[in-house]
Amino acid sequence: VPTATVCSSTFVALGEAESRNLGLPDLPLTVVPHPIGNLADDRARDLGQSAVPGVVESLTTGAPRSGQVIRGARLDMHQPVRLAADFSGPVDVLEATEIFSGRGWGDGLPIVPPTRERVDRVLDVLGRDPNEELGPVPPRWGVATVELVVVNAIMAGCPSQLVRVVLAAVEAVLKPAYNLYSIQATTGSVGPSIIVSGPLADELGISGGAGCLGPGHRANLAVGRALRMVLANIGGATPGALDRATLGQPGKIALCFSENQADNPWPPLHVELGYEPEQSVVIIDSIMGTTDIMDHTSNVAEDLLHMLSGCVGGSAFNHTQTGGHSVLVLCPEHAGLLAQAGLSRADVARELSKRASIEVGAFTGRALENVVRVRRARHFGPGVTRIPVFDGPEFIRIVVAGGAGPHSTFLPSFGEVTVPQVVPIR
Amino acid sequence: LRDKSVTYNGHPMGQGSVRLVEPDGSVRPPKHELAPRVSSLVGLRLGVLDNGKANADVVLEAIVGELQARFRISEVVRHRKTNPGLSATEVMFKDLEACGAVVVGTGD
Numbered sequence: 128v129p130t131a132t133v134c135s136s137t138f139v140a141l142g143e144a145e146s147r148n149l150g151l152p153d154l155p156l157t158v159v160p161h162p163i164g165n166l167a168d169d170r171a172r173d174l175g176q177s178a179v180p181g182v183v184e185s186l187t188t189g190a191p192r193s194g195q196v197i198r199g200a201r202l203d204m205h206q207p208v209r210l211a212a213d214f215s216g217p218v219d220v221l222e223a224t225e226i227f228s229g230r231g232w233g234d235g236l237p238i239v240p241p242t243r244e245r246v247d248r249v250l251d252v253l254g255r256d257p258n259e260e261l262g263p264v265p266p267r268w269g270v271a272t273v274e275l276v277v278v279n280a281i282m283a284g285c286p287s288q289l290v291r292v293v294l295a296a297v298e299a300v301l302k303p304a305y306n307l308y309s310i311q312a313t314t315g316s317v318g319p320s321i322i323v324s325g326p327l328a329d330e331l332g333i334s335g336g337a338g339c340l341g342p343g344h345r346a347n348l349a350v351g352r353a354l355r356m357v358l359a360n361i362g363g364a365t366p367g368a369l370d371r372a373t374l375g376q377p378g379k380i381a382l383c384f385s386e387n388q389a390d391n392p393w394p395p396l397h398v399e400l401g402y403e404p405e406q407s408v409v410i411i412d413s414i415m416g417t418t419d420i421m422d423h424t425s426n427v428a429e430d431l432l433h434m435l436s437g438c439v440g441g442s443a444f445n446h447t448q449t450g451g452h453s454v455l456v457l458c459p460e461h462a463g464l465l466a467q468a469g470l471s472r473a474d475v476a477r478e479l480s481k482r483a484s485i486e487v488g489a490f491t492g493r494a495l496e497n498v499v500r501v502r503r504a505r506h507f508g509p510g511v512t513r514i515p516v517f518d519g520p521e522f523i524r525i526v527v528a529g530g531a532g533p534h535s536t537f538l539p540s541f542g543e544v545t546v547p548q549v550v551p552i553r
Numbered sequence: 554l555r556d557k558s559v560t561y562n563g564h565p566m567g568q569g570s571v572r573l574v575e576p577d578g579s580v581r582p583p584k585h586e587l588a589p590r591v592s593s594l595v596g597l598r599l600g601v602l603d604n605g606k607a608n609a610d611v612v613l614e615a616i617v618g619e620l621q622a623r624f625r626i627s628e629v630v631r632h633r634k635t636n637p638g639l640s641a642t643e644v645m646f647k648d649l650e651a652c653g654a655v656v657v658g659t660g661d
Binding site for chain 2: 178226313
């Protein structure tokens with residue numbers, strides 16, 4: 128069926144890359160000026176009418192060129208296809224960083240040069256087929272292989288033993304239900320978070336202790352950065368090009384941590400998810416950022432639940448408008464207070480799901496009509512004045528991490544378009 | 554594998570240079586044929602797929618109104634995704650495949 132695609136101007140690079148890499152390089156795009164969503168009705172109608180010549184041209188043969196239609200993807204964000212992916216060059220860190228960033232590779236920080244020798248050494252330790260394919264990575268749709276993941280992990284500073292974790296994380300984000308395309312190409316600030324649960328976390332030095340979401344933890348940063356490197360280099364998610372994030376967030380540079388096993392009052396996360404204690408897994412959520420929750424006054428569980436449930440929603444958060452799975456990282460002191468009151472992890476999620484709600488009046492009419500009533504329809508009915516922040520306890524992942532102090536952290540969800548993934552580490 | 558030495562910033566790398574492995578991998582686009590364009594829109598059944606973003610409905614309706622006025626469109630089949638971040642459903646695709654031409658939107 129002949130199709131006319133109306134594309135807002137800020138998405139043209141993405142539209143061109145998609146039409147080329149998904150096999151329709153001649154797909155006509157009718158370009159209209161961005162933004163559209165915030166226009167008054169009459170201006171939106173004018174904009175629609177201005178697109179008509181382009182739409183007609185896109186659908187018919189022999190129509191005059193309107194100037195607003197792009198036929199044939201011209202953009203080339205990356206070098207042409209190279210199956211033999213080696214070249215010779217300098218080994219100095221800054222020179223290698225320079226040459227790689229000149230080709231659009233990397234994350235803006237200095238890289239460890241992925242020399243043939245380093246790559247081969249890691250492949251030897253892993254003992255996996257270098258050509259094993261993990262799948263195409265959107266939105267560029269480059270095909271990730273074990274060897275390519277190794278190359279990217281080396282660039283991010285991973286020693287060989289951490290690459291197993293990175294491979295599991297890549298496998299997880301490529302599961303269809305994770306919907307990586309949406310995460311990579313959205314204007315939202317979303318990025319994947321990696322939680323490592325199981326004995327490997329301690330063995331590999333992945334920290335769940337003091338400051339584990341911040342700087343200073345080499346394994347956390349190397350693994351988080353390696354996943355980003357894969358998403359940027361193989362997936363082509365270059366900010367301002369195919370990654371359309373308005374702002375992004377620091378967690379997109381690297382976000383990997385473990386539970387604080389020593390101070391966790393509950394069974395380990397992976398055991399609660401049904402895995403054997405000796406198994407280690409990666410748990411991948413998609414989160415919009417990190418928000419500190421300070422509560423150093425609550426001394427009973429009831430008060431803490433009251434405080435927590437009051438700060439996890441808001442009218443313009445993705446998860447409040449559309450649902451989805453969020454992560455609540457409880458510091459050991461907060462988790463301890465709740466556990467002392469006899470609450471399990473599941474009890475805490477249930478209590479928060481019950482208590483956290485938002486007034487329908489907090490949303491504007493347009494937000495309700497366009498988004499909230501559509502995406503969270505199940506909560507609306509006659510006489511409803513408040514809706515729950517979460518769609519149910521299963522949409523709140525409770526994790527225990529951090530050091531001493533009364534600060535927990537909320538990692539709000541990107542929304543219901545993405546389903547978290549758990550993958551065993553091989 | 555390419556294994557020749559290169560010059561970078563005027564520094565001859567020569568025989569002592571090392572080989573770096575490129576990190577981005579290949580893209581293997583599937584081969585699809587663009588559907589043949591129609592000679593005219595007159596009398597066509599027109600499909601509309603709204604991506605669910607704010608104002609997409611207003612923009613698309615303006616386009617549809619104009620096309621109806623100019624080309625005597627026989628019928629308009631409208632679908633709106635409830636969620637811009639997810640693909641259209643099989644039912645939507647099936648309905649739209651039965652149209653002579655389709656207008657869709659991307660971006661926001």
